[in-house]
Amino acid sequence: MDSHAAHIHYGHMHEPQDINTDAPPTLADVAAAAGVSTATVSRCLNNPELVTEKTLERVLAAVDHLGYSPNFSARALASRRTNMIGAIIPTMDNAIFARGLQAFQEELQKNGCTLLVASSSYKQDLEEEQIKALTARGADALLLIGYHRDPGIYAFLEKRRIPVLVAWAYDPAKPYLCVGFRNRDAMKRLAEKVLEAGHRKLGCITAETAANDRARERVDGIRDAMAAADLAPDTLEIVETTYSIESGDQAFRQLMQDTDTPTAIMCGNDVLAVGALRAAADMGLRVPEDVSITGFDNIELASVSPQPLTTVHVPHRRMGQYAAQALMKVLSGGDVPASLELPADLCMRATLAPPRKP
């Protein structure tokens, strides 16, 4: 059975010196070794159905023997496709994006695509820069977080025909493919629970809202619930701060230093909430007896903090996974995938209770 393998002659017999050269083998080397043209080798690799079983076998043997692996730059140049997908996230330091990105990457991998990563540090101008940088690098498509960005940048992407998917937000009114949930609605539902518990004076610790529509929407969700309960909007005391436990701690102290302090503090994310929890403990305030605190995201932190945090569960991994699937579908040119709304369910745990009677 091996006999006809011996008929394959690898390399040119008249050019013995190019055996074992240190440059990696090229398509042409494989073609020569298999005794076919480069076009056929290319076909074997990319469209095997266009090729006889016999040649396929022979070519694959040569590929194997030579240890050939295609040069992606050349492939990209010729096919005008890089098979690289870019993701621009605020920061990987934030567990929610790290988790989502991990799922995104796993899914891309299954489809032979590679993940190109850049981060914007929650800065709008930096994000624009990164979008330009990754498209310049040839990213075939882009994963972006939230809707908020300059219309010019959307125009730029459209003109370049770069498919884009917005994640961590869902708004069917917007003309972009997206996967996520309704931040505003989710926070409104949580705020309703807070109001139902009897709280009338609320505080809010939020990430900076300037370039962050998710944060903004969550604050608006609280306002919606308050309005529905006929509470004056200015009853809501808001502190805007950066993303860290320490910031949450500081912000909590700031909210609690005045007279007539809020009886419930709603935080824009779990990290801030855990900071608030820490500050409360440090100030000798019991949660939820003396003050209620809520979070958002349901990261691991939320389940092991001193009191299990009442928060909103966000399906980070599913978002990352669907994002990859949708983008792959767009690139394959098939039918356009639909935007997907995922549920963001309340996690009622231990840090919300009725306010102390005065």
Add this chain to the structure above:
Amino acid sequence: MDSHAAHIHYGHMHEPQDINTDAPPTLADVAAAAGVSTATVSRCLNNPELVTEKTLERVLAAVDHLGYSPNFSARALASRRTNMIGAIIPTMDNAIFARGLQAFQEELQKNGCTLLVASSSYKQDLEEEQIKALTARGADALLLIGYHRDPGIYAFLEKRRIPVLVAWAYDPAKPYLCVGFRNRDAMKRLAEKVLEAGHRKLGCITAETAANDRARERVDGIRDAMAAADLAPDTLEIVETTYSIESGDQAFRQLMQDTDTPTAIMCGNDVLAVGALRAAADMGLRVPEDVSITGFDNIELASVSPQPLTTVHVPHRRMGQYAAQALMKVLSGGDVPASLELPADLCMRATLAPPRKP
């Protein structure tokens, strides 16, 4: 002063139809617009010092006018350099790698390089696959975690002349560029503290050691300290498990179910330790009065868990940053950077105390 700008004629006057074509402009377009050769344009972009101020200005104006941005695939093909650096980490789900990667990426960005990410899920064969995949993609250099891998893969990388940097470990005896700390020594120091506190029966919860030299080294560190204190090696009860809070929880219960249970449980990382902490609370065991628990990594989790965790601080961000700097230096062809040992200091907090007297 503007007058001579008017002398620049953009585009060929005899080819009016190629204005506003949808394909992005190429080097040749810029060259034509500026009235120079493509070589000159290329020089303006890559080696401006080789070009007259006047032409530079003219070319840059054309670049600007046309909105030209170089095609990276073509550039990579011609220059045999992709300016992409690959990182293969176990998982971004793990905060320590997410943090390190974030710093790594920030530093790369400063140097005009892009980050290519893949994850191995702590599986050796998957890691090999990813190494091959990223090199095939043309990664100019690679960031790898820990030393443990098949010698064949090191040979492969050497043959391909792909610079590699090992992070999260430091072993001057190994022939690879690295940045990290001595896992074994750090854990040994922590174990010494545990023994000094009077513990004689230790337990250990570790991540799977098969393909994870960091985990293995940490366990060995405990053994070292025990040996130095003349304790029989089999006094150490070890449970090996996967990386998650829940696993830490389970493992703790397992260790504590026998008679003659350990008085101190040393965990291979903070996540497992937090799980142990949770299990202890659930079982009605007070920490550290009834049992001591230690972690490793000093992630945020460790400072906000019910009891502040005694652990080892690992400088994740500095590792990521130095890794990028070192790799950039290697690629620039200058002097070879040195491996860097970073300190891993003990964080003595609230979960370690002397054992209860029996």
Add this chain to the structure above:
DNA sequence: GCCTCAAATGTAAGCGTTTACATTTTTCAT
């Protein structure tokens, strides 16, 4: 066997850069 048509393969022109090398222009000592 012959012809037609489809399947398989080959040929060669790109893809958009970089970079030796060749050529032209400038500088400057004479």
Add this chain to the structure above:
DNA sequence: ATGAAAAATGTAAACGCTTACATTTGAGGC
């Protein structure tokens, strides 16, 4: 002014692949 050397620019050949188109091969109906 002149010539040599240096600086600036141009020419054109890679880089390694894909793919439209041309050519060859083979199958099947007659």
